[in-house]
Amino acid sequence: MSARIFPSILAIVSLLLGAAQPSAAQEAVTVFAAASLKNALDDANAAFTKVTGVKVTASYAASSALAKQIEQGAPADIFISADLQWMDYVAQKKLIKPDTRVNLLGNKLVLIAPVDSKLEKVTIAKPFDIAKLAGDGRIAVADVKAVPAGLYAQAALEALDGWKAAEPKLAMAENVRATLSFVARGETPVGIVYATDAKVESKVKIVGVFPDGSHLPVVYSGAATSATANAASLKYLDFLRTAPAKAIFEKYGFSFLIKPVS
8 A cells, every 4th residue: 555545545534433523632442452463453543543533542461361351340442352262252241242343353373483593494284293393492382271372372283283292391471472572582492473473573483384274263353342331432443444454454464354444
């Protein structure tokens, strides 16, 4: 998208969402979002604020942790999960407004190594001996009991017959960005994260991509919480569906799963 086209699209979005009113500066939206979204969503939030005048406060963590916080009454207007499981969880607890739910983004699960690692292209296929790749080191993953990136990682390793050997070597982190940091600091020789995480960290490189069929598709789902009475939250969800938002997410490597509204 050219620099000349992008501002014009923002202008159209401004008309669709309603031009910012003087009182809009007082409006704010609180978003609980998966840690892997941080860089892209920070940019999207800035674009939304520019168009509407509505401030966005974002809290990033593992989807599992955020879902539990919402369940315990944390004041969030929007929840964006890195998998369908945790969105289903809050839906079953009646903690979101079902008619606002949207499966917005997709991602890829990848194998990473420190940028100076001797590992290069790794073919990930059954049987996949990731434990051997780690050698005497450990394998960085997000918590496989709860965090989406960890759940995807375990499912993939099980499907590829690599789980049994890998399990004793796991170095589990609280979220996918912490997993990324393990590898970036050279604390583990390999790790499993999303492609978008690797894209924003210069100290790691992607050495392999997990086959799509080895785990459930990585899907980011968003919705307004049932507790919110904030009209700006629906305006925010509408913005995430637009062409400018699509351009931002795709710049960071996410796939956009819906047809943009503008």
